[in-house]
Amino acid sequence: MPYLRAFCFLSLSCFAQYSIQRTVSPINIDGKLDEPAWRDARSMGDFTFNWYQSGEKEQTVAKMLWDDENLYVSWHVRDKHISAYEKRRHGPVSKDDCVEIFVAPNPAKAGNYYTWEINAIGTMLNRNKADWYTGGATWEPDGVEYRATFHGAAKKDEAPEDDHWIVEMKVPFRNFARDAAHTPPLAGDEWRLNVNRIGGKTNAQLSSWSPIQPPLKGFHSPEAFGRVVFADPPVAGARRGGQRIRFNAADARAGHEIYNRSCTMCHGLDGAPGDRAPALGAQRRYLRATSEELFDAIKNGIRGTAMPASPLPETDVRKIVAYVHSLRATAVDLDVPGNPANGQEVFLSKAKCAQCHMLNGRGGILGPDLSNIGAERRLAAIRDALTVPKPVPPRGFQPVKVTTAAGRSFEGIVKNQHNTSFQILGLDNKLHLLAAAQIKDIQFQPKSLMPASFDKSLTSVELQDLLAYLSRQARSRR
Numbered sequence: 001m002p003y004l005r006a007f008c009f010l011s012l013s014c015f016a017q018y019s020i021q022r023t024v025s026p027i028n029i030d031g032k033l034d035e036p037a038w039r040d041a042r043s044m045g046d047f048t049f050n051w052y053q054s055g056e057k058e059q060t061v062a063k064m065l066w067d068d069e070n071l072y073v074s075w076h077v078r079d080k081h082i083s084a085y086e087k088r089r090h091g092p093v094s095k096d097d098c099v100e101i102f103v104a105p106n107p108a109k110a111g112n113y114y115t116w117e118i119n120a121i122g123t124m125l126n127r128n129k130a131d132w133y134t135g136g137a138t139w140e141p142d143g144v145e146y147r148a149t150f151h152g153a154a155k156k157d158e159a160p161e162d163d164h165w166i167v168e169m170k171v172p173f174r175n176f177a178r179d180a181a182h183t184p185p186l187a188g189d190e191w192r193l194n195v196n197r198i199g200g201k202t203n204a205q206l207s208s209w210s211p212i213q214p215p216l217k218g219f220h221s222p223e224a225f226g227r228v229v230f231a232d233p234p235v236a237g238a239r240r241g242g243q244r245i246r247f248n249a250a251d252a253r254a255g256h257e258i259y260n261r262s263c264t265m266c267h268g269l270d271g272a273p274g275d276r277a278p279a280l281g282a283q284r285r286y287l288r289a290t291s292e293e294l295f296d297a298i299k300n301g302i303r304g305t306a307m308p309a310s311p312l313p314e315t316d317v318r319k320i321v322a323y324v325h326s327l328r329a330t331a332v333d334l335d336v337p338g339n340p341a342n343g344q345e346v347f348l349s350k351a352k353c354a355q356c357h358m359l360n361g362r363g364g365i366l367g368p369d370l371s372n373i374g375a376e377r378r379l380a381a382i383r384d385a386l387t388v389p390k391p392v393p394p395r396g397f398q399p400v401k402v403t404t405a406a407g408r409s410f411e412g413i414v415k416n417q418h419n420t421s422f423q424i425l426g427l428d429n430k431l432h433l434l435a436a437a438q439i440k441d442i443q444f445q446p447k448s449l450m451p452a453s454f455d456k457s458l459t460s461v462e463l464q465d466l467l468a469y470l471s472r473q474a475r476s477r478r
């Protein structure tokens with residue numbers, strides 16, 4: 001099986017990918033990054049020095065998190081020469097040591113992006129590049145909180161003890177409502193963005209998370225933005241204590257019935273949100289995650305809220321706890337039967353999944369990266385993805401057939417569409433940039449490229465082994 005990997009270095013198609021984990025505990029914006037959620041969050045990965053000239057290449061560790069209200073971003077910047085002087089709101093901070101994030105909430109319209117640029121003494125510049133934005137050259141985002149290591153200092157000169165600096169920021173999702181499919185995002189929503197570092201007197205090399213390659217010239221290149229996906233529930237590593245959820249299936253079924261009988265005057269049926277109480281399942285941040293915490297909340301109620309103590313016998317409460325766990329469990333929490341090694345073989349050879357999917361850094365990019373699929377999705381959702389065709393191609397995966405004026409034709413997925421140009425990720429896993437004028441004919445295909453009939457093309461044993469393999473794909477804690 002030839003792996004598709006080198007394409008990334010040969011063409012424009014190499015853009016970075018990251019899955020943003022949900023935080024279940026609060027983040028205090030103090031420029032320290034000492035919360036467990038930050039510690040456990042994955043790094044976005046090494047930055048690329050797009051226009052490297054000389055001097056020391058100093059790396060940046062960027063991380064992102066989200067919850068129902070906010071997007072969180074942090075930069076830990078290695079820097080032996082830290083300097084910053086700009087104090088004016090919206091001043092040219094990129095002359096100083098400065099970090100940036102450019103965010104496009106609609107992956108089909110990356111040209112609509114919003115920018116945050118913050119220097120080492122905490123001066124911020126914001127712009128809004130959306131086509132609907134009629135304000136001036138700068139923009140006032142709503143409710144942003146941030147903190148830089150030298151926040152508020154009159155200036156920062158280079159010093160021998162310089163080693164690193166940090167910026168921590170939170171941005172309320174309401175700022176993105178005009179371009180995002182959902183605010184807050186739903187699990188699986190994809191956005192595009194880039195995270196940058198720039199400036200300073202010494203080693204002023206410009207680097208970014210998603211590579212920016214010629215002919216693209218600067219950070220304002222939405223074409224090169226990477227892809228981020230919002231993950232929920234929190235991936236295995238972010239879960240409190242890093243524990244898998246354990247529960248007994250028979251208890252969970254019994255608990256389901258007791259719950260539907262006893263709790264739905266406030267909560268919704270089957271764990272859905274109710275008029276007077278939150279959902280107990282996966283679409284919401286949950287404050288209580290362990291069996292003890294859930295048991296305590298149900299048995300004793302939650303002080304200061306409408307959640308009452310329950311008169312149910314303790315054995316019933318334990319069954320409800322099992323039921324709540326089952327609502328929240330993703331595939332990795334279950335011991336899915338089957339032979340994972342055979343499943344991997346099916347993945348690589350017979351079913352050719354790796355032609356379109358990356359898994360642990362190998363494979364194509366037409367479909368989503370599956371390296372963490374077991375922690376991101378429930379088993380039923382994975383089985384459905386393999387066996388139940390979707391009524392329409394999901395957003396971000398619209399397949400097309402294109403014929404160019406020069407008579408070339410090819411198939412792929414529309415990654416970005418502007419008035420005058422298309423970016424199409426071809427079946428060859430390469431990104432094709434086409435001006436509208438170059439296109440003679442473009443046909444949007446009604447069906448996703450994902451062949452959702454593996455219940456027919458594989459034997460039932462092969463399908464089960466494949467599910468056993470996929471369900472175990474979860475990134476481990478760092």
Ligand code: HEC
Nearest residue numbers: 262263266276277286287288297298302305306307310320
């Ligand atoms: C009178 C309304 C009411 C009833 C009845 C009720 N709840 Fe609740 N429940 C609430 C409210 C309100 C909250 C949110 C409390 C908060 O803000 O932390 C809650 C929270 C919870 C939580 C915590 C969720 C989390 O993520 O922290 C659990 C678990 C829970 N309820 C389970 C149950 C179960 C099981 C029953 C039935 C035995 C039940 N509740 C009956 C109102 C109710």
Ligand code: HEC
Nearest residue numbers: 351352353355356366367368382385394397448449450451
């Ligand atoms: C021809 C390309 C192609 C092949 C081959 C392919 N897929 Fe996909 N797959 C996609 C695309 C594109 C999507 C996203 C659109 C969609 O969900 O329909 C996708 C979606 C998925 C999803 C849903 C991911 C999520 O985050 O919900 C899973 C799971 C998946 N594929 C697994 C597989 C497996 C396992 C195989 C092999 C048995 C496979 N795919 C073969 C293109 C492909």
